[in-house]
Amino acid sequence: MGKKTLVSKGLAGIVILLAATTLASFVALFVDYSQYRETHNATVAPEDIPTSTTPTTPWGQWSEIRLPDTLAPEKYSITLWPRLTPEPNGQYIFKGSSSVSFRCIKKTNIIVIHSYNLNLVTFDGFHAKLSGRDVPSQPKIKSTFFTKDTQYLTVELKENLIPDKLYDLYTEFSGELSDGGNGLYRTEYMEKGKKKIMATTQMQPTSARKTFPCFDEPSMKAKYNITLIHESNITALSNTQNISSAIKTLEGGRRRITTFEGTEKMSTYVLAFIICDFKMISAADERGEVRVWARTSAINDGYGNYSLLIAQKMTVFFESLFEEDYVYRKADHIAIPDFYGGAMENWGLITYRETALLFDANISSLADQEYVTSVVAHELAHQWFGNLVTMNWWNELWLSEGFATYFSYFGVNAVESSWNFKDFMVHKEVYRAFSQDALSFSHPLSSPDKEVNTPGEIDLLFDHISYSKGAAVLRMLSYMVTEDVLLRAVKDYLEILRFKTATSKDLMDILNKTLNKNQDVTLPAEIGVILDRWILQMGFPVVTINTTNGEISQKHFLLYPDSVVHRKSKFNYTWIVPITWIKSENAQSMMWLWNSTEIYSNMTSNTTDWVLANINVTGYYRVNYDMSNWQKLLGQLQSNHSVIPVINRAQIIDDSFHLARAGKVPITLALNSTKYLVNETEYLPWKSALDNFEYLSLMFDRTEIYGPMQAYLTEQVDPLYNFYQSLTFNWTQRPEEFTDQYNEVNVLSIACNSENEECQTLATSLYSQWMSNSSLNPIHPNLRTTFYCTAIAAGGVKEWDFAWKMFKETNLKAEADKLRYAMSCSKYVWILSRYLQHSLNRSMIQESDFVSTVAAIASNVVGQSLAWDFMQTYWREISKKSHSGLLESVTRRFSSLMELKQLEEFIQDNKGSLESTQTLQQIVQRTKENIKWVNSNREAVSNWLLAQTRPDAN
CATH class of the missing domain: 2.60.40.1730 (tricorn interacting facor f3 domain)
Structure with missing residues (x-):
């Protein structure tokens, strides 16, 4: 402070x-x-x-x-x-x-x-x-x-x-x-x-x-x-x-x-x-006082101790990093029992959802700890970005949210250095931003202020663009000019604009002055000329490299390539792209792509060399290659994947799947990128694969393709399952490394979901022990979401009712949320129907948990149609509250003409009470594209999966 x-x-x-x-x-x-x-x-x-x-x-x-x-x-x-x-x-x-x-x-x-x-x-x-x-x-x-x-x-x-x-x-x-x-x-x-x-x-x-x-x-x-x-x-x-x-x-x-x-x-x-x-705990020094407030029982149980420790450390860290003192003599962090968002950066009195502030090492998982640490870091970064220096108008919300998101990774790294958390920015921010920015209805980081006026228009800006793309572009900028130079500019920005408001132009002007003092940084143009293309136009490019002739091209990447882009750009959707690349195992090189197409002869390769671009995904773009280079990269993964950086192994999987969804490469190429995973033990590539198989699962889990898909994943994960079973002494201990703990959860989730008998027996046995003695839970916090879900899916009403009882009794919201999700895993229609009715009762399910509860039930293939019917039946009651995202969540699996017709009829019948027109258009467009994609790729996916798996596995 x-x-x-x-x-x-x-x-x-x-x-x-x-x-x-x-x-x-x-x-x-x-x-x-x-x-x-x-x-x-x-x-x-x-x-x-x-x-x-x-x-x-x-x-x-x-x-x-x-x-x-x-x-x-x-x-x-x-x-x-x-x-x-x-x-x-x-x-x-x-x-x-x-x-x-x-x-x-x-x-x-x-x-x-x-x-x-x-x-x-x-x-x-x-x-x-x-x-x-x-x-x-x-x-x-x-x-x-x-x-x-x-x-x-x-x-x-x-x-x-x-x-x-x-x-x-x-x-x-x-x-x-x-x-x-x-x-x-x-x-x-x-x-x-x-x-x-x-x-x-x-x-x-x-x-x-x-x-x-x-x-x-x-x-x-x-x-x-x-x-x-x-x-x-x-x-x-x-x-x-x-x-x-x-x-x-x-x-x-x-x-x-x-x-x-x-x-x-x-x-x-x-x-x-x-x-x-409420009750509070505090820590004070010569700077001032940090306090954590929560329900009396939560404070008495010690749930605020971790956040108090990290909040004090992070405040001191950010003061040092920004060379700018925290303004007030106290900082309150308070957990609100029924809070709609994650947290809110009110200056000196930050409000949180309980899961974002309260933590207990005996009950909370590593994911809970990471969430608390990340949210506290984000909100504290806001005390400088957003509070001290504020965007002049909401059209440039990214100057608040993008900066807070980017610097939250610095804050987490300062208090939990062993996590190497900055590496997670690609998965958590870059790919999250891509998911929205690849749509025709995206928006720039800085929209014209005349487009953002009403409260409804302002609300729409609190999205992955303002938060995650803002952070991703800042990350790219730090690699363009070096992190030290960016930090120097940020310090100047905070000092010059203290207690004032800012625009993107103000930021560019200060960056320019800082760069003029640092002659070591060489750029192909003024920083404003480069960044304007990333800030003032929506979207991002896919850079295509043809290694047979050295041709490099860029094109606006759209997940649905036939969709109409309604927003014009004075830059014609071209960017000044920083391209880092390596050829086989040679040193990294750098070039700038200015035009739609250029020739760069250094990127041509012989019959054995491969080219890999966007090293560690420092640039905000996807990469495509000629088919020959794709095959060489996949061959390298199969023969010795460690030659390729771990972030790029995840990138190859994620880029190939999204290029396949956009029709730029065959789906079989994307599927082939996962074959090497049988030898992979790192978390990020596995996480990338599972995220992309989630889309395939949504499209095919009601078809005959789902069985071979689960069989393929089981075969791929078997070696990793054995690796972690040995590492954890038959699941009795947890791995020490941060990413290994996450990957253990991945392994068990795949195994249990694929009906691995050993995994399911482990989950149901431990859950049964807990049912026998509810005061002693033998399931490790990291594994509870997976094992609770597995046991409830395998069990019946007895298992579900026990979860409900423990859900009502627990004093820690993070534990309650695990149980609340797990109860959506039941395979019994009547149990899920009862659960949906519970969600309407505020004494049973809090208002702020309503959407995520219904969405969880809809994510269960058994609960999909139930959730859709429920939403339609009770829409008049539901629509009285602000439940944005509910329609989007419940219709994620829609991929048939009948479902499209039902969706359009529902929208027509409920025009007056639905969300923004833009959101509805995106949902309808997604459904149409799902139908088109499934029709085009169903046979290829089926044949590929059947060819990869043992006949008895299907």
């Missing part, structure tokens, strides 16, 4: 005085609220509140979705009282007041500020009070009114505001403390058999306006003074440390009023407030 000076007594006095002034007005609100409610229904939507007068000026109807550039906020003073007990009508509410000080930038006679689903108190017929500072006369309000589409409160004035003068807009309001997962909302959880309620926030991207009237755009940074009113026996948290706490009588009860230090200048979306009955 950054070294900070304590707030002086004088400054603290001013802060408290400001809070007290706001509080005095706020308390008055509660005295008058019962009278106000008599004339204004507390549940009325803001667009239905009558306007005080009709606006008459041309400015009165500001219809743009973006705020005008006439005003700039400087400071908010906000008081909020979330009610954790329901009103007589059963509704939960919050009340509040806010005073925002803003500066007039340009002469205007309207104030446009965001306000959505808030009920505002009227003062003399208007929904706000306005005063000016050091102005000749106080401004007078002419009218106030709401606009639904733009989510604005507009204050129309009788005269213009004066440029460069400060004004204060005061509002009092109430709103619903819903369970919707955004804005200021409530979440319910069980603690030792007792239901508890807490209030928390999720402002990103556009939900601060649901909590208080505000200039709710990332560039509208301001400082905040926060006061929270709550029950005296529970805790209030916000972005900064509390500086005062007092008990007062309000509405006939004793309430605690907690006031916090003023914040630094920041965007509305990283503001946070929490009222909870």
Whole structure:
């Protein structure tokens, strides 16, 4: 944490005085609220509140979705009282007041500020009070009114505001403390058999306006003074440390009023407030304090200890790496029991899903530990990227999410160096980005800002492009200019733009200046010229190398090559591509591909030499070759695969399968790339193969091809199974190496899923032992997902009901999630149908787990049609909540004309309640392409598999 000076007594006095002034007005609100409610229904939507007068000026109807550039906020003073007990009508509410000080930038006679689903108190017929500072006369309000589409409160004035003068807009309001997962909302959880309620926030991207009237755009940074009113026996948290706490009588009860230090200048979306009955553990040094908060029982069980340790280490590491101190004197990390996302980087008060923060070495798996470590690293990186320096507008979200994703790998490496975690970036980010960026409906890292306006358009940007492609392009950049030079530019970027906002152009300008100081880096053009092609246009190239004549070409790679690309590019979908390559076992070389096609004679090869490009997949592109070179590479894998770097062994498999799906190489070539795996012991190539066989499984697990496919995988994995059986002393110990532990899980997953009798006996035997003594689980945490699933699939209702019982009893969410997934593995239709019904009951399955539960059932071939029928039957109820991704998950297996017809009918019947048009188009397109691909490749896949496996295996 950054070294900070304590707030002086004088400054603290001013802060408290400001809070007290706001509080005095706020308390008055509660005295008058019962009278106000008599004339204004507390549940009325803001667009239905009558306007005080009709606006008459041309400015009165500001219809743009973006705020005008006439005003700039400087400071908010906000008081909020979330009610954790329901009103007589059963509704939960919050009340509040806010005073925002803003500066007039340009002469205007309207104030446009965001306000959505808030009920505002009227003062003399208007929904706000306005005063000016050091102005000749106080401004007078002419009218106030709401606009639904733009989510604005507009204050129309009788005269213009004066440029460069400060004004204060005061509002009092109430709103619903819903369970919707955004804005200021409530979440319910069980603690030792007792239901508890807490209030928390999720402002990103556009939900601060649901909590208080505000200039709710990332560039509208301001400082905040926060006061929270709550029950005296529970805790209030916000972005900064509390500086005062007092008990007062309000509405006939004793309430605690907690006031916090003023914040630094920041965007509305990283503001946070929490009222909870949680416990915390902390660690402090001269920099400040790190605290981990969670349910009392979770803290008592030690589930927060690991995250506290790594959070403190990572904060110190990032301060050193960026040469920029963490801003606040405290950093809170808090686990929310029912949280919709993974985590949220609120400055100084980071919120997490429980599985992303809580860990127990005795119960949690290595994958759980990796997830916690990665998410904490990502959110801490955000304290610099996103919070300290913020993208100017959502169209460049990658400047926040891409940077946080990229540097999260540095953070993980700093606390768990033995994992060599940076090597995982290819699998976890590059290939994840490829999966979306190869579609015709992808988008650039930096879209034109006019394309990103509405909350719905903004929401769509929180995807693999902004996160994973952003990280992948930064990784490629680090290899272009060296990691040291990139870090130097990043430090300059943070220093120059501290507390400000940034665009991609700002980043390019700073990179250019840094490179000009480092003459050792040689590039074929200015860095902005190179990077613009990767940032300003969507997609990526497939580089095709013909080793017979040295021709190298690039083409926009599309997974569905016949699809229409709706977005034009001024670069005509060509890139300046950094190509690293080796010829057989020679030293690595480097070249740049500028044009669609070039001749590079050095890449020609003789009858024995092979060429391998994109070494360690440092470039963001796929590679194709002439068939002769493909055969040489596959031959090298068969004869001595260790000659080829491990990341490139995984690349050969992944590129060949995706090229086959795009029709650029035969599917048999891709399948041939897996034959050498019988000799492979490394994790990344096996993971690549299994990820790609997953698609084949989805397409063929309801056909006669599935049996030979499982038989082939079993034959390939047998040597690896024997290797790990020996390494682990017949599965009684775990491998020491990070990747070996993951590969052991791969081996057992394949074996058990392929009905390997020995594997299934091991899984069911250990599960049976656990059923006999539920207090002692003999299954190692790493193997629980696989063995739970295997035992439940092999068993019946007794095994399922035991899993349900343990699911309800466990105190660790990561363990609950393993059981929740495993229960979807049952082969009994009636059990899965019952499970789907359970998913609708919030006392059984939390709202935030609904989609993943139904998706897990749909991933089971027995549960596919059940999940589809269930979703259609209950869509009216389901669609009331934000369940994005459900339709995409349930229809992944669709690959027939009948399923396409059902999908199109469902979309037609439910137009008004479905996701974005773009998402629906992608789902329909995927189904059509699945049908086409299966029809074209079914016979070839079947014949190849039958030729590879023993007749008795089929």
